[in-house]
Amino acid sequence: MTTRRAFMASLLAAGTAPHMGWAAAGNSAFLAAAKERDDSFALYGLDTEGRATFRIPLPARGHAGAGHPDRAEAVAFARRPGTFALVIDCARGAVMHRLTPPDGAQFNGHGVFADGGATLFTSEQTGTTSEGNVGVWDVHAGYTRIGSFPTGGIGPHDLRLMPDSATLAVANGGIATDPADRAKLNLDTMQPNLTYLSFAGEVLQQVTLPSDLHQNSIRHLAVRSDGLVGFAMQWEGAPGSATPLLGLHRIGQKATLATxxxxxxxxxxxxxxSIAFGGDGRELAITSPRGGRLHRFSDTGGFLGAVSRADICGLAPRRSGYLASDGLGGLFGIHAGERRALDRHTCAWDNHIVAL
Structure with missing residues (x-):
């Protein structure tokens, strides 16, 4: 007799299993990768109170993820430089597909769904040159790779879908790295940029930094519903420089650097x-695990204050505030500059929390 579990497994293998929404995965609201106490790795689902809704093992350290807009399906990306991206049925705990970049290329830790979940875009770079590419995958065809186009820079990291649902924002970090050991090769000639691309790969606008900030690598992005983009930076120049780490931008305008x-x-x-807008969109924040701090800013760049927490990094919008994580397993809410413990897990959270 065929069991229900065996039947479902056969459907998954054939790619014909019925799709379930996020309610079937414990009403998950967030994704987060983590390192376990036994040095293994996993992808977690979290609810709005920081409780685990599912846990799925990963073959190596994960970084960020992408959640499908309609069904309990996530793509877990390897930490840069990585060559795996797992498509996971989060309701059933099954790996549906294993994605790999083209020969000589690597995933750079981030991706995003578009076209109502029909297309997946992935952040990638060529190993030998660090030239950036956006990989294009057909979701309905079983995550078949159907093309790629340049990101408009080198060392791309985060990418986001803009509110018009037809434009991508890409953080080109500007750093050339050795594909074997991540050694940084071009710190004196870095040229980071924020690039907006059409789905056909057309550069719609490119934002660069002043020449004295060319070593400020643009790494992570947050996008508000009206198109305001926040970008978080990492300084690769001389230690001890108090450079701005947050920028704000709208398409067609100049960038504002917040200090x-x-x-x-x-x-x-x-x-x-990490970077995120608060749940009501009126402010945004960046985190520093090195400094053990979260900095809050208004949506015009005014400094609102700091919150201290050792090894804080992961950040996502939660109601009118934020959900944040640390490398000690802690999850907590931040509202109006106040921190409230939510839950603690026996793991070390990685850099990011991804809102579903």
Missing amino acids: APLADEMAMQGYAG
Whole structure:
């Protein structure tokens, strides 16, 4: 007799299993990768209170993920430089597909669904040159790779779908790296940029930094529903420089760089690990695991204050505030500058929390 589990497994293998929404995965609201106590790795689903809704093993360290807009399906990306991306049925705990980049290329930790979930875009770079590419995958055809186009820079990292549902924003970090050991090869000639691309690969606008900030690598992005983009940076220049780590931009306009008071800026140690708008969109924040701090800013770039927490990094919008994580297993809510413990897990959270 064929069991229900065996029947479902056969459907998954054939790619014909019925699709279920996120309610079937414990009403998951977030995704987060983590390292377990036994040095293994996993992808977690989390609800709005930081409780685990599912846990799925990963073959190596994960970085960020992409959640399908309609069904309980996620893509877990390897930490840069990585060559695996797993498509996971989060309701059933099954790996549906294993994606690999073209020979000589690597995934750079981030991706995003578009076209109502019919297309997946992935951040990639060529190993030998660090030239950036966006990989294009047909979801309905079983995540078949159907093309790619340049990101408009080197060392791309985060990419996001803009509210018009027809434009991608890409953070080109500007860093050339050795494909074997991630050694940085071009710190003196870095040219990071924020690039907006059509789905056909046309460069719609490119934003660069002033020449004295050319070593400020643009790494992570947050996008508000009206098209305001926040970008988080990591300083690769001389240690001890109090450089701005947050920028704001709208298509067709110039970028605004947001600064904190000198002592606060120094405390971030030149590193912003994650960025998110608060749940109501009126403010945004960046985190620094190196500095153990979260900095809040208004949507015009005004500094609102700091929150301290050792090894804080993961950040996502939650109601009118944020959900944040640390490398000690902690999950907590931040609202109006106040931190409230939500849950603690026996793992070390990786850099990012992805809102579903």
